[in-house]
Amino acid sequence: MRRRPRARAGWQPGLRPWWFLLPLLLLIALFILLPVLGTFGTSFHEDTAFRGRSFNGLANYLHALRDAGFWQSLTFTLLFVLVSVPLELILGLGFALLLDRALPWRPLLRVCLLIPWAIPAAISARTWELIYNYQYGLANYILRSLGLIDAPINWLGSDVSAFFCVVIPDVWRTAPFAAIIFLAGLQAIPRQLYAQARVDGAHFLQVFWRITLPLLRPVLIVALLFRTIDALRVFDPIYVITGGGPGGATTSLSLFAYDYFASGDFGYGACISMWLFVIALVLALIYVRAARFAAEAT
Amino acid sequence: MKQRPGPWLLLVALMFLLTGCGERPGGLRFAVGGAPHEAAFWQVLVEEFRAETGIDVRLDRQPTDTDLRRQELVFALQARQSDPDLFLLDGAWLAQFAAADWLMPLDPEEMEADAFFERVIAMADTYEGALVALPVYVDGGVLYYREDLLAAHQIDGPPETWSELIEIGARVQAGQRARDPHFYAYVWQGAQYEGLVCNFLEIAASAGGGIRFEEGDVEIDTPANRRALSLMVDLIHRHEISPPNVYTEMKEEESRLFFQNGRALFERNWPYAWARHRAADSPVRDQVRIAKLPHFAGGRSASTLGGWHIGVSRFSDHPEEARRFVRYAVSRAVQKRLAIELGWNPGRTDIYGDPDVRAANPHFAVLADIFAQAVARPTVPYYPIASKALQRHLSAALSGRLTVAEALRGSQEAVEEIAATYAEP
Incomplete structure (x- = not known):
């Protein structure tokens, strides 16, 4: 008779796993925790390149509340999240449903889908900038060749069209990310459920609403959380394409904070970053709570 | 018995590490714009300066974007780094650097401040009565x-x-x-x-x-x-x-x-x-x-006044040599070459009437007038x-x-x- 390996049953982890985790924990502390704490501390100081550093309590935070530029960029940022995240998730879900089927060329399609995600954000933003260009941009060229417009359109010229000009590159780049997450979720759904539904004569929309979507909910929450936090921090497409213009209409909070850091006011820049951090934290808590409720309800 | 190489290797590596960190190649570090023809121009000057004085100057090529250049310098100076010893500054942020006390005051007589555009020296290069930089080249719309x-x-x-x-x-x-x-x-x-x-x-x-x-x-x-x-x-x-x-x-x-x-x-x-x-x-x-x-x-x-000014870092550990290089960079001979070889507009007024310069750049007649009338951006930090x-x-x-x-x-x-x-x- 073989003896059961006793060592495993009686193994006391003790401190050993912590030793293996230590390098990672140190990295996190060094590159994430310390900078965040540093920014938190700086946000309570007047800290400029030209007057030095001194404690000023909540002055930066109160200043932000009276700062029209802050409200403008806060409004833009929230609108950006509100518009871009749903678009990304809906498109991503669509791609995932397509790829989940036994399509021919599936591996190739999957690679194609991932290309936008693999291109660095600043570079893809540069590409979009060239598409929007007034004189020799692709968008105006196509519309003109089709005879749809006589004069080129100044895409970045009005607040509304400039808004969509920065939303589109972000959706284009990140929908594939959502698709990959959804695809993983879809492939974890037991195939018998679909077979049974088919036997019961369910319409494919019924299958989607009753089986796919409910079972995808945990994955959906994860994707929503990741995309929301990421969209809140949007920087690259805006910095490259509009520079925050026209008239500050597309200035995100990140760009607003960056402008202060770059102009020599580190204290106020840090304070803007902390506002961003707080907003992201609150939204994350709401999502996690919603996910828990949903889990308890089912 | 086989020798274990481990400890020895470690020791040698440590020695390299220590010497690598502790010792900086002697000489000055000068942060300039990264445009290829600009960097090449300074490279020639730096070599001639070494031949003349025996002082080594190493160039740090910066990005071409003004905002990025300022950021790089702000981070270095904020950390009180001793390099770069010298840098080129945009007139728009000169006041901020001066207010932060990052610029070493220069002696107007030693630098021949009278030879430069008077308005430029007064509006851009002087902060609270002290000369803190000199215009290497000036710009205007x-x-x-x-x-x-x-x-x-x-x-x-x-x-x-x-x-x-x-x-x-x-x-x-x-x-x-x-x-x-x-x-x-x-x-x-x-x-x-x-x-x-x-x-x-x-x-x-x-x-x-x-x-x-x-x-x-x-x-x-x-x-x-x-x-x-x-x-x-x-x-x-x-x-x-x-x-x-x-x-x-x-x-x-x-x-x-x-x-x-x-x-x-x-x-x-x-x-x-x-x-x-x-x-x-x-x-x-x-x-x-x-x-x-x-x-x-x-x-x-x-015309709005633009252009780049040369300044010496407060934290330079070779201030004497750095000032000597400034004197060289804004000397009549170098400024003349700047005008002829790069077509850039010198900060010194005595170059614009020079026959060789006029022959190479006939449009300088218009420019000298324009710079004398330039308006500066507010010089507040x-x-x-x-x-x-x-x-x-x-x-x-x-x-x-x-x-x-x-x-x-x-x-x-x-x-x-x-x-x-x-x-x-």
Whole structure:
């Protein structure tokens, strides 16, 4: 008779796993925790390149509340999240449903889908900038060749069209990310459920609403959380394409904070970053709570 | 018995590490712009300087973008690093560096400060009475125009006033449209960035206006400035002689290419564009001319002062050698070569009349006049912050979201708030 390996049953982890985790924990502390704490501390100081550093309590935070530029960029940022995240998730879900089927060329399609995600954000933003260009941009060229417009359109010229000009590159780049997450979720759904539904004569929309979507909910929450936090921090497409213009209409909070850091006011820049951090934290808590409720309800 | 190499290897590695960190190659570090021809020019100078004095100078190539250059320097100086010892500074952030006490004061006599443009030294290089930098080369807005197109429409010279520019521009544009439906009369820099403020400032000065925000005394929302901003809006939206993308896409290079491709009659740009317009591959090579910018009736031409200044870091550990290099970089001989070899505009006035320089750059006759009349951006340390607020409001007027009056009132209020926050208590 073989003896059961006793060592495993009686193994006391003790401190050993912590030793293996230590390098990672140190990295996190060094590159994430310390900078965040540093920014938190700086946000309570007047800290400029030209007057030095001194404690000023909540002055930066109160200043932000009276700062029209802050409200403008806060409004833009929230609108950006509100518009871009749903678009990304809906498109991503669509791609995932397509790829989940036994399509021919599936591996190739999957690679194609991932290309936008693999291109660095600043570079893809540069590409979009060239598409929007007034004189020799692709968008105006196509519309003109089709005879749809006589004069080129100044895409970045009005607040509304400039808004969509920065939303589109972000959706284009990140929908594939959502698709990959959804695809993983879809492939974890037991195939018998679909077979049974088919036997019961369910319409494919019924299958989607009753089986796919409910079972995808945990994955959906994860994707929503990741995309929301990421969209809140949007920087690259805006910095490259509009520079925050026209008239500050597309200035995100990140760009607003960056402008202060770059102009020599580190204290106020840090304070803007902390506002961003707080907003992201609150939204994350709401999502996690919603996910828990949903889990308890089912 | 086999020897274990481990400890020895470790020791050797440690020694390399320690010497690598502790010892810096001797000599000065000089942060310059990264454009290839600029870096190559300084490389030659640095080698000649070494041959002459035995002092080593190593170049740190910086990005070409002004904001990125400032950031790099701010981070180094904030950390009190001893290198770079020397750097080139944009006039727009000189005051901030001086207020932070990052610049070593220079002796005006030792540096021959009298030989430079007086207004430039007074408005940009002096902070609270001390000379803190010297202009290596100066810049100011100029008007480029197409002589052939003016001649074709029987116009004998560039416009003197803005209304002449509008009148001539509309006529030539109408004539050219038959050949090129996207021809525009006038291109300038209107995107939301520092260049927008520069363009606004010189138009405002040509109406007798300008901006001032020293010592809590903010002056932006004035009748002259309203006239200037109205002109900028009207050029795009009312007279339609400037393309709509002026306020969304046009920075220096965009307007230069637009003009250089033969699609514009007039262009506002910095003097650097001259050499590019005259390059062998430029389609407007023989047709382009240079002039002062127009002014409002009763006003006079003005140019926003730009350019790069050389300064010595407060934290340099070789201040004596660094000052010696400054003296060398702004010496008559070097400034003359800057003008002849790079076509850049020296900060010294005594170069502009030099026969060799005139032979290489006939347009210097116009430039010397322009620089003597330059207007500077406010020299307060919080200028970069105030400028961002100005950019937002001016751009909103150009895009039509705010009226001219609203934009200037908004700028006034925003900058008052900024001045109250950052002015010395």
